[in-house]
Amino acid sequence: MAQMNFGGVMENVVTREEFPLEKAREILKDETIAVLGYGVQGPGQACNLRDNGFNVIVGQREGKTYDKAVADGWVPGETLFSIEEAAQRGTIVCMLLSDAAQIAVWPQIKQYLTAGKALYFSHGFGITYKERTNIIPPADIDVIMVAPKGSGTSLRTMFLEGRGLNSSYAVYQDATGRATERTLAFGIGIGSGYLFETTFKREVYSDLTGERGSLMGAIQGLLLAQYEVLREHGHTPSEAFNETVEELTQSLMPLFAKNGMDWMYANCSTTAQRGALDWMGPFHDAIKPVMEKLYHSVETGNEAQISIDSNSQPDYREKLNAELKALRESEMWQTAVTVRKLRPENN
Numbered sequence: 001m002a003q004m005n006f007g008g009v010m011e012n013v014v015t016r017e018e019f020p021l022e023k024a025r026e027i028l029k030d031e032t033i034a035v036l037g038y039g040v041q042g043p044g045q046a047c048n049l050r051d052n053g054f055n056v057i058v059g060q061r062e063g064k065t066y067d068k069a070v071a072d073g074w075v076p077g078e079t080l081f082s083i084e085e086a087a088q089r090g091t092i093v094c095m096l097l098s099d100a101a102q103i104a105v106w107p108q109i110k111q112y113l114t115a116g117k118a119l120y121f122s123h124g125f126g127i128t129y130k131e132r133t134n135i136i137p138p139a140d141i142d143v144i145m146v147a148p149k150g151s152g153t154s155l156r157t158m159f160l161e162g163r164g165l166n167s168s169y170a171v172y173q174d175a176t177g178r179a180t181e182r183t184l185a186f187g188i189g190i191g192s193g194y195l196f197e198t199t200f201k202r203e204v205y206s207d208l209t210g211e212r213g214s215l216m217g218a219i220q221g222l223l224l225a226q227y228e229v230l231r232e233h234g235h236t237p238s239e240a241f242n243e244t245v246e247e248l249t250q251s252l253m254p255l256f257a258k259n260g261m262d263w264m265y266a267n268c269s270t271t272a273q274r275g276a277l278d279w280m281g282p283f284h285d286a287i288k289p290v291m292e293k294l295y296h297s298v299e300t301g302n303e304a305q306i307s308i309d310s311n312s313q314p315d316y317r318e319k320l321n322a323e324l325k326a327l328r329e330s331e332m333w334q335t336a337v338t339v340r341k342l343r344p345e346n347n
Contacts, residue, residue: 014184014195024185025053032057034090036083037097038065041122044152047072048159048191059086087112094120100311102126103133118142118182124204127172129304143173146187147203155191164193172200208298213291227332237335246339
């Protein structure tokens with residue numbers, strides 16, 4: 001484990017160089033990794049671990065995701081089982097089901113979490129809000145987490161390209177004395193680029209804030225607001241979309257992802273530079289109170305309760321699909337369909 005300087009703050013990080021794959025294999029050589037759930041994170045983590053030479057099985061109920069697991073090479077009765085049987089067979093039991101599904105299956109699987117096993121998460125939700133989820137692990141097991149900073153699809157794609165997706169890691173409970181090495185070995189096994197230390201609570205607070213903020217909620221709100229203002233002032237859908245979304249995602253994001261926003265400011269036109277410097281303050285001042293309100297809602301457990309309550313409603317899926325349909329059929333994202341078809345790589 002090395003300390004690295006992040007903007008003047010020292011943090012613990014683990015890289016592939018100091019914790020090579022061979023070391024990870026040695027640490028987990030006697031483990032059976034049971035991946036419960038084959039939805040968002042399950043496929044990427046399970047397949048990466050399998051390709052890296054670890055002993056992996058999958059637990060999934062029959063249905064579309066079960067069929068996807070079979071298509072990915074998991075064999076019923078050999079490496080693909082029911083959730084309960086996989087939990088019984090595994091020595092590291094990975095809760096990669098949705099937060100709602102974790103709550104639902106916990107009463108069935110907790111009996112299989114016998115002394116010395118490890119309960120693994122990729123999200124701190126179930127443990128941090130245990131008073132609401134009732135996911136309370138026994139005291140004689142390790143409780144660990146590796147949280148890739150991206151989707152399971154990205155984790156798998158980058159692995160196949162020879163790259164790695166950065167992940168955070170945490171140990172909530174160390175019953176065996178091996179929890180940390182199990183965690184780090186697992187993080188290397190799934191193909192993490194590097195691992196940085198966190199806690200279950202910090203992970204879920206930052207994750208829920210990010211999803212509702214700059215990663216999804218706030219970015220959609222920002223893009224839509226600018227698109228609507230341009231359209232209301234007479235700009236065509238194509239022009240509004242290109243100035244709002246296309247230039248951002250296709251031209252600028254790759255550049256400031258690689259070089260930083262400071263580089264972007266230094267390398268744009270003087271007109272853009274002056275405007276960006278003048279307007280970043282008003283945007284910051286308008287948005288920060290909203291972000292503070294969001295963080296407070298996460299910190300108090302309000303966001304968790306909203307999620308638990310909504311997911312438990314019998315008509316939740318129907319209402320969700322209606323909301324997603326409205327988003328998909330909005331003018332801005334229908335314009336996106338046409339713009340994507342016109343990109344050079346599609347012609």
